[in-house]
Amino acid sequence: xxxxxxxxxxxxxxxxxxxxxxxxxxxxxxxxxxxxxxxxxxxxxxxxxxxxxxxxxxxxxxxxxxxxxxxxxxxxxxxxxxxxxxxxxxxxxxxxxxxxxxxxxxxxxxxxxxxxxxxxxxxxxxxxxxxxxxxxxxxxxxxxxxxxxxxxxxxxxxxxxxxxxxxxxxxxxxxxxxxxxxxxxxxxxxxxxxxxxxxxxxxxxxxxxxxxxxxxxxxxxxxxxxxxxxxxxxxxxxxxxxxxxxxxxxxxxxxxxxxxxxxxxxxxxxxxxxxxxxxxxxxxxxxxxxxxxxxxxxxxxxxxxxxxxxxxxxxxxxxxxxxxxxxxxxxxxxxxxxxxxxxxxxxxxxxxxxxxxxxxxxxxxxxxxxxxxxxxxxxxxxxxxxxxxxxxxxxxxxxxxxxxxxxxxxxxxxxxxxxxxxxxxxxxxxxxxxxxxxxxxxxxxxxxxxxxxxxxxxxxxxxxxx
Amino acid sequence: xxxxxxxxxxxxxxxxxxxxxxxxxxxxxxxxxxxxxxxxxxxxxxxxxxxxxxxxxxxxxxxxxxxxxxxxxxxxxxxxxxxxxxxxxxxxxxxxxxxxxxxxxxxxxxxxxxxxxxxxxxxxxxxxxxxxxxxxxxxxxxxxxxxxxxxxxxxxxxxxxxxxxxxxxxxxxxxxxxxxxxxxxxxxxxxxxxxxxxxxxxxxxxxxxxxxxxxxxxxxxxxxxxxxxxxxxxxxxxxxxxxx
Numbered sequence: 085x086x087x088x089x090x091x092x093x094x095x096x097x098x099x100x101x102x103x104x105x106x107x108x109x110x111x112x113x114x115x116x117x118x119x120x121x122x123x124x125x126x127x128x129x130x131x132x133x134x135x136x137x138x139x140x141x142x143x144x145x146x147x148x149x150x151x152x153x154x155x156x157x158x159x160x161x162x163x164x165x166x167x168x169x170x171x172x173x174x175x176x177x178x179x180x181x182x183x184x185x186x187x188x189x190x191x192x193x194x195x196x197x198x199x200x201x202x203x204x205x206x207x208x209x210x211x212x213x214x215x216x217x218x219x220x221x222x223x224x225x226x227x228x229x230x231x232x233x234x235x236x237x238x239x240x241x242x243x244x245x246x247x248x249x250x251x252x253x254x255x256x257x258x259x260x261x262x263x264x265x266x267x268x269x270x271x272x273x274x275x276x277x278x279x280x281x282x283x284x285x286x287x288x289x290x291x292x293x294x295x296x297x298x299x300x301x302x303x304x305x306x307x308x309x310x311x312x313x314x315x316x317x318x319x320x321x322x323x324x325x326x327x328x329x330x331x332x333x334x335x336x337x338x339x340x341x342x343x344x345x346x347x348x349x350x351x352x353x354x355x356x357x358x359x360x361x362x363x364x365x366x367x368x369x370x371x372x373x374x375x376x377x378x379x380x381x382x383x384x385x386x387x388x389x390x391x392x393x394x395x396x397x398x399x400x401x402x403x404x405x406x407x408x409x410x411x412x413x414x415x416x417x418x419x420x421x422x423x424x425x426x427x428x429x430x431x432x433x434x435x436x437x438x439x440x441x442x443x444x445x446x447x448x449x450x451x452x453x454x455x456x457x458x459x460x461x462x463x464x465x466x467x468x469x470x471x472x473x474x475x476x477x478x479x480x481x482x483x484x485x486x487x488x489x490x491x492x493x494x495x496x497x498x499x500x501x502x503x504x505x506x507x508x509x510x511x512x513x514x515x516x517x518x519x520x521x522x523x524x525x526x527x528x529x530x531x532x533x534x535x536x537x538x539x540x541x542x543x544x545x546x547x548x549x550x
Numbered sequence: 551x552x553x554x555x556x557x558x559x560x561x562x563x564x565x566x567x568x569x570x571x572x573x574x575x576x577x578x579x580x581x582x583x584x585x586x587x588x589x590x591x592x593x594x595x596x597x598x599x600x601x602x603x604x605x606x607x608x609x610x611x612x613x614x615x616x617x618x619x620x621x622x623x624x625x626x627x628x629x630x631x632x633x634x635x636x637x638x639x640x641x642x643x644x645x646x647x648x649x650x651x652x653x654x655x656x657x658x659x660x661x662x663x664x665x666x667x668x669x670x671x672x673x674x675x676x677x678x679x680x681x682x683x684x685x686x687x688x689x690x691x692x693x694x695x696x697x698x699x700x701x702x703x704x705x706x707x708x709x710x711x712x713x714x715x716x717x718x719x720x721x722x723x724x725x726x727x728x729x730x731x732x733x734x735x736x737x738x739x740x741x742x743x744x745x746x747x748x749x750x751x752x753x754x755x756x757x758x759x760x761x762x763x764x765x766x767x768x769x770x771x772x773x774x775x776x777x778x779x780x781x782x783x784x785x786x787x788x789x790x791x792x793x794x
Contacts, residue, residue, distance in 0.1 A: 460569025482784040
């Protein structure tokens with residue numbers, strides 16, 4: 085082990101301890117930043133020690149929940165998953181996760197039982213794949229997201245293609261058959277490909293949404309035709325201009341039952357036969373996350389029974405439908421950070437019977453995207469009629485209040501400055517026994533989660549059991 | 551008197567990048583509040599535009615790919631009619647990529663020039679893939695007040711003598727980050743880089759556009775004041791964050 089490596093690890097660990105001691109958050113990124121400054125090949129050197137290799141999950145929406153499920157599958161199989169948790173998905177987050185599990189001499193603990201499960205930001209993917217050399221590369225979907233940060237959707241797709249073209253032939257690709265821009269990656273994959281998707285047409289939308297991005301064939305430019313549209317541009321697509329059509333998924337949901345606000349059950353056809361999944365998560369988007377995890381688990385070589393048990397053991401991931409119990413009120417946090425993802429959240433909440441109590445938090449930090457224009461592409465109209473109480477907060481609360489006014493909410497919604505005050509008011513507006521839906525952007529989610537924890541709801545995320 | 555506006559929304563699916571449809575939602579709201587009947591026709595690829603039929607033309611922004619998809623249709627199928635309409639005083643609002651295509655041409659970092667309609671005497675050049683994009687909150691002074699929004703564009707637009715700027719940049723880049731101009735005006739047509747969405751939180755500018763749209767068939771119309779407390783608050787908040 086090189087002196088540089090040892091110094092890098094010591095420096096990174098010290099930074100993490102200091103960050104936590106001074107209450108500067110979870111230390112989920114800083115140790116990685118510090119250690120990578122000292123040894124740029126830190127991730128590569130540590131990841132090489134993972135006894136069972138690793139899987140990388142990327143895409144616009146669903147990364148955290150899918151990776152969470154894969155981690156659970158690995159644990160069920162008797163592996164020790166090494167997982168960058170809590171959405172810290174840039175290189176420094178991956179580096180920090182590895183550091184946390186390495187000794188001072190640069191050896192991973194329990195290395196031979198380790199499987200790396202890394203969720204990676206869609207723009208960070210090329211760098212992560214070079215360093216981690218994953219066995220499996222899983223893509224969820226591609227939507228516009230924080231264009232001020234990621235650039236346009238086309239440039240992300242181009243990066244993904246070149247990443248797959250540069251990966252070794254042994255790398256397996258797991259692709260969403262129903263998202264045409266993800267399915268198209270099969271042409272760039274040099275190794276085996278596994279498709280997942282939804283065959284049950286009863287889950288279809290009645291009409292198109294505004295938040296669709298890949299509407300035109302990347303090959304010939306024709307507009308895709310959809311026999312069935314599930315959300316955004318995800319569905320049973322075909323190109324009228326060239327031969328391209330949705331591939332038949334290897335892992336496909338033959339029936340989906342969405343219990344409003346409750347569990348989701350799926351029948352799934354797999355290469356290892358039919359199985360069923362019962363999820364403690366709601367919404368079609370979580371059915372897709374489970375299908376992705378199932379296909380990823382099979383790609384890693386686990387048997388379908390282990391995969392099923394692993395997925396079913398998963399509860400909500402960090403801020404994604406996470407539940408809290410505060411003074412007899414049920415509080416559920418639904419992260420929403422781009423139009424396609426938020427539309428899925430809005431549909432899921434709208435399906436819950438009865439009047440809704442809502443707290444919406446809009447921030448414009450770098451991690452949220454500085455540009456809040458995207459809220460105009462999300463269909464808040466879905467909740468306008470069913471809202472008994474709506475509180476708006478966050479640094480761009482006025483933008484959100486205005487969007488809601490034009491969506492048919494009352495024009496005089498309370499705009500509350502501080503997150504703590506907004507949460508307190510929203511809880512007061514929620515009678516005991518009733519449910520409060522909290523819809524934050526990313527940094528607002530971190531904040532509101534911390535406040536819910538302080539009120540006795542849950543442990544802060546860096547203390548969450550792994 | 552029954553007031554009505556007929557709006558041509560150009561390529562609503564292709565040219566809607568940063569919530570540009572919020573502008574349409576806003577116009578609907580402000581018209582409904584005044585009893586003005588607003589009809590929106592969505593014109594896609596292949597649809598012709600009747601230059602006599604419309605009071606207002608709107609086009610939003612798009613990625614490079616979408617701009618390339620529409621440019622031939624915009625020039626060959628609709629171009630002459632749009633130019634004629636603007637010459638006759640029809641109001642127009644073109645945002646970001648749409649603004650660039652309403653000017654003379656767009657010169658990308660690589661590849662051939664994209665021709666434009668030439669309604670604005672202006673052209674756009676991309677300074678190269680390695681040059682930072684113009685991204686951030688914008689505050690600009692317009693003759694009717696302050697405009698607040700968000701810009702995100704790689705190309706830099708330079709005005710010629712035949713176009714005047716829509717506004718003067720106070721915070722942000724505007725047309726090119728150098729000469730403090732933002733947007734362009736020719737007759738009743740307006741081009742701008744401001745997303746946000748622009749009209750909801752700039753209610754005075756939204757009403758300005760509505761007045762111009764009404765003028766052709768109804769003359770100068772006094773728009774009844776409506777409750778803009780929330781609009782003004784969002785406007786003020788956008789200015790506040792821009793100074794951050």
